[in-house]
Amino acid sequence: MKNRPLSTLNLTIIGMLGAVGGIWLIIMPFLLGYSDDKTPGSNAQLLSIICGAIAIVVSLLLVVTEKNEGLKTLRFYGGAVMVFIGIWVMSAPYLFNYSKLKNELWGLQITGGLIALVAGFVVQEIYTRSKE
Amino acid sequence: MSMEAPHKTGKFGAMVNEPPVAKWLFANTSSAPIWLVVRVWLGLQWFSSGWGKAMFWDISNSQYIANGGKGLKSFWERIVAVPPGAQGAVITYDWYYEFIKGMLNGGHYEWFSWFVAFGEMAVGLGLIFGCLTAVAAFFGTILNFSFELAGSTSTNPVLFGTAVFVILAWRTAGWWGLDRYVLPALGTPWEPGFLFRRSSKTPGSSLPPVTAAK
Numbered sequence: 001m002k003n004r005p006l007s008t009l010n011l012t013i014i015g016m017l018g019a020v021g022g023i024w025l026i027i028m029p030f031l032l033g034y035s036d037d038k039t040p041g042s043n044a045q046l047l048s049i050i051c052g053a054i055a056i057v058v059s060l061l062l063v064v065t066e067k068n069e070g071l072k073t074l075r076f077y078g079g080a081v082m083v084f085i086g087i088w089v090m091s092a093p094y095l096f097n098y099s100k101l102k103n104e105l106w107g108l109q110i111t112g113g114l115i116a117l118v119a120g121f122v123v124q125e126i127y128t129r130s131k132e
Numbered sequence: 133m134s135m136e137a138p139h140k141t142g143k144f145g146a147m148v149n150e151p152p153v154a155k156w157l158f159a160n161t162s163s164a165p166i167w168l169v170v171r172v173w174l175g176l177q178w179f180s181s182g183w184g185k186a187m188f189w190d191i192s193n194s195q196y197i198a199n200g201g202k203g204l205k206s207f208w209e210r211i212v213a214v215p216p217g218a219q220g221a222v223i224t225y226d227w228y229y230e231f232i233k234g235m236l237n238g239g240h241y242e243w244f245s246w247f248v249a250f251g252e253m254a255v256g257l258g259l260i261f262g263c264l265t266a267v268a269a270f271f272g273t274i275l276n277f278s279f280e281l282a283g284s285t286s287t288n289p290v291l292f293g294t295a296v297f298v299i300l301a302w303r304t305a306g307w308w309g310l311d312r313y314v315l316p317a318l319g320t321p322w323e324p325g326f327l328f329r330r331s332s333k334t335p336g337s338s339l340p341p342v343t344a345a346k
Binding site: 117 | 164169176
């Protein structure tokens with residue numbers, strides 16, 4: 001079996017997907033009405049916006065530095081930050097006690113999971129390429 | 133006339149090979165990001181569930197283990213109120229009904245509520261940190277199985293199904309977690325890890341082959 005089935009991943013496209021995830025994190029609270037749920041909803045909204053902004057910045061960093069071999073370590077850690085953000089967003093409803101709010105719970109879990117997944121493959125890809 | 137098998141068979145005579153996608157998911161570490169997300173999600177469900185039951189420091193707010201397992205006692209009383217076969221029965225199987233009834237009559241809800249609450253948290257932590265991931269998932273399925281036998285459907289079927297996949301991916305699910313180091317150290321009953329090898333001359337790796345992502 002081929003060891004690296006994802007070695008042809010295009011980091012630009014994947015990075016842009018991460019940025020789209022970040023944009024979605026920023027607009028999601030307004031579309032799903034997080035602030036209607038008083039304090040816990042506002043907390044979820046704040047977390048979503050902050051993590052979305054970080055995700056956009058890191059994703060764009062991954063995209064613009066793709067061709068720069070000297071910055072591969074930075075890209076690796078950028079991807080790792082994205083994985084952490086995804087896991088953090090997934091965990092937030094439980095950590096900050098708004099897991100009973102369905103919109104917040106599912107919105108953050110699904111978006112966070114997808115960001116962590118995409119970023120996970122990016123990290124793996126960067127690691128694989130660094131070993132070539 | 134030759135009686136050779138038309139295709140290659142394994143040590144135990146497997147009739148067909150695994151599909152490539154199964155090999156990639158369950159035996160190739162490049163699938164680890166998928167399992168990271170799956171197992172963290174599953175672990176969060178278990179940990180938050182156990183945490184909710186284990187709030188023993190807040191008796192006024194406790195649902196489960198405070199007040200001598202009052203929460204579990206009332207749950208058991210409710211599910212054994214109607215015996216299996218009768219209209220409105222919650223438990224289907226006689227043996228499970230007798231087991232719960234025996235536990236209830238013996239006053240075992242007190243320690244058992246601690247066992248369930250901390251067991252759920254342990255399963256959750258194992259999955260979140262990827263430490264003995266498949267073992268944690270296995271004990272999670274045992275809990276799901278028990279809850280379903282007790283008539284509580286809730287999220288149990290989804291958690292059970294997800295855990296089965298994590299168990300199948302035991303070699304790769306914890307690659308982005310502590311299992312990356314714990315599994316080679318402990319090994320398996322059929323191939324001990326480096327901590328349990330009697331001789332340093334023992335050849336081979338401590339684990340069944342896993343295709344590395346590199």
